[in-house]
Amino acid sequence: MHIDDQELITFVRAAVEDRTEVLRYRRPLPRLSGRSAARMRARSAGVAVAVAAASAVLAVLTLPAVLGSGQDGGTGPSAAGPSVTPWTVSDSAALEAALADPEGLRVRRQVSTSTPVGVDPGALAPPYPVEVSVLARVPGQAVRYRPLDGFDGHDVRGWVGIKPTEGATVWLEYDGQLVMQLSARTVLTGTALATLLLREGASS
Amino acid sequence: MIAPEEQDEFDDFARGFCDRLLRIAYVLVGNVHDAEDLVQVTLLQTARHWQAARRSPHGYARTVLVNASKDRWRHRSRRPPEDFPEETVDAPVEDAMVEQLLERDAVLTALRRLPPRQRAVVALRFLEDLSVEATADVLGCSPGTVKTQTSRALQRLRTDLAPVIASSHATRPDGSPCTSTTRN
Numbered sequence: 314m315h316i317d318d319q320e321l322i323t324f325v326r327a328a329v330e331d332r333t334e335v336l337r338y339r340r341p342l343p344r345l346s347g348r349s350a351a352r353m354r355a356r357s358a359g360v361a362v363a364v365a366a367a368s369a370v371l372a373v374l375t376l377p378a379v380l381g382s383g384q385d386g387g388t389g390p391s392a393a394g395p396s397v398t399p400w401t402v403s404d405s406a407a408l409e410a411a412l413a414d415p416e417g418l419r420v421r422r423q424v425s426t427s428t429p430v431g432v433d434p435g436a437l438a439p440p441y442p443v444e445v446s447v448l449a450r451v452p453g454q455a456v457r458y459r460p461l462d463g464f465d466g467h468d469v470r471g472w473v474g475i476k477p478t479e480g481a482t483v484w485l486e487y488d489g490q491l492v493m494q495l496s497a498r499t500v501l502t503g504t505a506l507a508t509l510l511l512r513e514g515a516s517s
Numbered sequence: 518m519i520a521p522e523e524q525d526e527f528d529d530f531a532r533g534f535c536d537r538l539l540r541i542a543y544v545l546v547g548n549v550h551d552a553e554d555l556v557q558v559t560l561l562q563t564a565r566h567w568q569a570a571r572r573s574p575h576g577y578a579r580t581v582l583v584n585a586s587k588d589r590w591r592h593r594s595r596r597p598p599e600d601f602p603e604e605t606v607d608a609p610v611e612d613a614m615v616e617q618l619l620e621r622d623a624v625l626t627a628l629r630r631l632p633p634r635q636r637a638v639v640a641l642r643f644l645e646d647l648s649v650e651a652t653a654d655v656l657g658c659s660p661g662t663v664k665t666q667t668s669r670a671l672q673r674l675r676t677d678l679a680p681v682i683a684s685s686h687a688t689r690p691d692g693s694p695c696t697s698t699t700r701n
Contacts, residue, residue: 325624325674329621329624332622333539333540336536337539340553340556342531342560345527438564505554
């Protein structure tokens with residue numbers, strides 16, 4: 314029996330549309346990021362001075378963005394070792410600062426419980442805010458995720474959580490010594506969080 | 518600050534296109550959980566780069582979606598399979614529809630068996646009605662590659678679905694293929 318292309322295409326299209334017409338996207342729609350929009354406008358204007366000024370303002374705003382949230386107990390699985398107070402990073406600069414100094418993050422975990430001036434958690438673009446904790450080792454349920462290896466130029470190996478109960482969590486292991494756990498509530502799965510972090514790292 | 522009309526513009530786009538994106542994503546990845554992840558990442562990226570995307574938001578979002586699914590294809594081969602079972606979309610079922618549903622599932626199964634690039638070509642060309650050139654733009658390849666992938670995909674689908682289509686002809690007195698459904 315001969316089936317021509319058009320008949321095949323019609324058959325496939327009808328089948329797919331029939332089986333997917335009940336699909337509805339149920340997750341919340343994102344909000345535009347003011348920071349990104351401002352940066353794009355500055356770039357499109359081609360005014361280098363404006364870019365520099367915006368960067369300076371951004372740097373000032375993000376300096377206090379690595380802070381303690383005051384939630385003892387952390388968000389990580391208890392099987393991974395001693396729980397620690399998670400810190401909240403609110404943008405790529407703060408994330409980079411945390412990635413660069415995991416030991417310092419661990420040591421400083423008791424220092425700050427304040428909220429950074431001018432940062433409204435509800436206005437942040439996903440995946441932010443990201444909660445960062447330092448653990449003793451990678452939890453047993455984590456799944457190896459090689460694209461995170463060397464994330465943002467650091468000597469790390471990556472894992473993600475893939476079960477719904479683990480939420481959006483990734484783990485970065487530093488030299489087999491320290492493990493940084495990053496969790497976000499604005500993303501649902503570890504792989505989605507990893508994808509966003511990788512893109513954020515690539516675009517910053 | 519985001520101008521209210523700019524946010525409204527994005528909201529209109531996202532609300533109007535998210536279901537369509539989800540269906541493309543579903544064809545690309547084969548399950549609802551991963552499809553929703555892909556659409557979420559796509560909308561976040563589109564929102565983040567709205568100044569660039571707003572000129573052609575549908576094309577921009579399609580490109581982000583396909584690129585995100587490419588990342589997934591690459592990563593999936595290197596890590597253990599996720600424990601989501603293969604699934605079908607829950608749809609209301611009546612007895613008279615069972616035969617047709619089996620046909621539909623056979624088509625989705627055949628699509629899942631296609632290599633990722635061929636699956637993307639089928640989704641973009643025949644479900645989204647994109648031209649060869651527009652599909653090449655989204656996939657970041659040449660029109661010649663799209664034509665080749667299209668030809669291979671159709672050949673493979675023809676082979677896999679021949680029994681199903683023959684059965685469909687046999688059960689329909691007028692010999693017509695399945696009736697088409699309403700598009701968005």
